[in-house]
Amino acid sequence: MxxxxxxxxxxxxxxxxxxxxxxxxxxxxxxxxxxxxxxxxxxxxxxxxxxxxxxxxxxxxxxxxxxxxxxxxxxxxxxxxxxxxxxxxxxxxxxxxxxxxxxxxxxxxxxxxxxxxxxxxRTEYVGSFAAHVSHELKSPLTAIRGAAELLRDDDAERPMTKAQRLHFLDNIVADAARLDVLLQRLRELAQAETPVAEGKSSIVDILPALRGQFPALDISGKGDTETSVALPREAADIVFANLAENALQQGATLLELSVSADARTTVILVRDDGGGISEANRQRIFQPFFSTRREQGGTGMGLGIVRAMLSAHGGTIRLLQTAGAGAEFEITIPV
Incomplete structure (x- = not known):
């Protein structure tokens, strides 16, 4: 408020x-x-x-x-x-x-x-966040429990086929993987909101690791990529990995990081050629657990983690208007 x-x-x-x-x-x-x-x-x-x-x-x-x-x-x-x-x-x-x-x-x-x-x-955010976390954890847990009960109660007189058993086992594995992703995002969010490390990094430092983590994306850097910003290496890896994953989920094949700097701040434009973000969703993308790609594994926490991580180090992020396809984010952070 x-x-x-x-x-x-x-x-x-x-x-x-x-x-x-x-x-x-x-x-x-x-x-x-x-x-x-x-x-x-x-x-x-x-x-x-x-x-x-x-x-x-x-x-x-x-x-x-x-x-x-x-x-x-x-x-x-x-x-x-x-x-x-x-x-x-x-x-x-x-x-x-x-x-x-x-x-x-x-x-x-x-x-x-x-x-x-x-x-x-903060109090309202914690209450809302706890409700969302409870819901997000409950859904895969309920699915795992249901599949396990069906496997346990398999009738010897009318046993499941091998295909049915594999189907339920695959569901358990998929839901367990989703829980693992959710817990990883929660750890990243906790790290973003309680930063203890200080340090600097640059785009040229994180590009090799980012390319190795997302080989399906053609990731490039432009401008003052060697300029150091007040963002520790681990925090920078989390920020740009979440942005790259978000672009990949939107069907992007290209990701460009364009850097410009002055004496006090650095502006990083992150562009992709994916499906973009609809006008109806522009105001909701930073809300916790909001995702348009939930069936493809989206947790809806990536951009929230990015904003929290940048805010903890004096930076900001906003979504820019784009004329064509794709999405473009503007990150501003002290040098």
Whole structure:
């Protein structure tokens, strides 16, 4: 969910308020001294001037206390109350405060709203992801169990033919292979979201391994392929292997990696000549477990892993519009 934005307007800094308050406090005794020097003290009894001076001091003190409460204590207490409300109410409680007082508290509140929004999104993502994982694992497990039960309950009087037995065994092997692929994707996704390694790599480094892993694809590199980017070799292998596998599943025979770089970022265009991505699916391709090639072994996790891996290293990926056949992705990553 997009985080609510703090309304932009001029607010005094906390330092300004502190300095003004200190100057006001320092000015009080000076004003009192000047006042009494201007007035003759004729008796030991408290003169009306003294009463007025004390009243003025009391009023100024109360005013200073009100300013501090209004600009500092009040917004902080409101922010504390809002955190407790969010803890109880979730997404509905994520909204701006009524007043912020100082610029620093406004910035703090915006950072808190951003963090709260990300935590809520993360919680919803974990819940949705767990449901998808449960469904994806349950389907092949159910098929394996069903085939195994049929094989176990084979009737001696009416036994299965060899072809039927091989059919069920092939189904078990295929579903076991699908489970293995799902678990491999889950490991890659976990690695993408909790990166620990740092390092650099370049397209020229990963091309040989990529060609060996996907011999059916004619993979080429263009441009600044020797430019190093802030992506460890293992992470780069995972990113481009998933993109190559996605292209292969779409019927591609060519895969081109075109690299351009400046002083701060590198842009890598990944093009293929496969079936492309339909307009209806363009907004869904990065959703977990979305696949149009499930029957051919697609898990729907590849592009999600690519995005998570790049995001963990400060990069981004987006799908570009293409005039002809195939798909084209733009990867931007720091050098």
């Amino acid at each position: 997009p985080a609510p934005k703090v309304r932009t307007k001029w607010r005094p800094t906390l330092a300004l308020i502190v300095y003004v308050v200190l100057l006001a406090v320092m000015a009080l005794p000076i004003l009192i001294v000047i006042w009494f020097r201007a007035v003759e003290v004729s008796s030991n009894r408290m003169a009306p001037a003294e009463i007025v001076a004390l009243a003025v001091v009391a009023m100024l003190t109360l005013a200073i206390a009100y300013v501090l409460t209004r600009t500092i204590t009040g917004p902080i207490d409101a922010l504390i109350a809002r955190t407790e409300e969010i803890a109880r109410g979730g997404k509905g409680a994520i909204r701006p405060l009524e007043s912020y007082g100082t610029r620093e508290i406004a910035v703090l509140s915006q950072s808190f709203l951003d963090l709260a929004g990300k935590l809520v999104d």
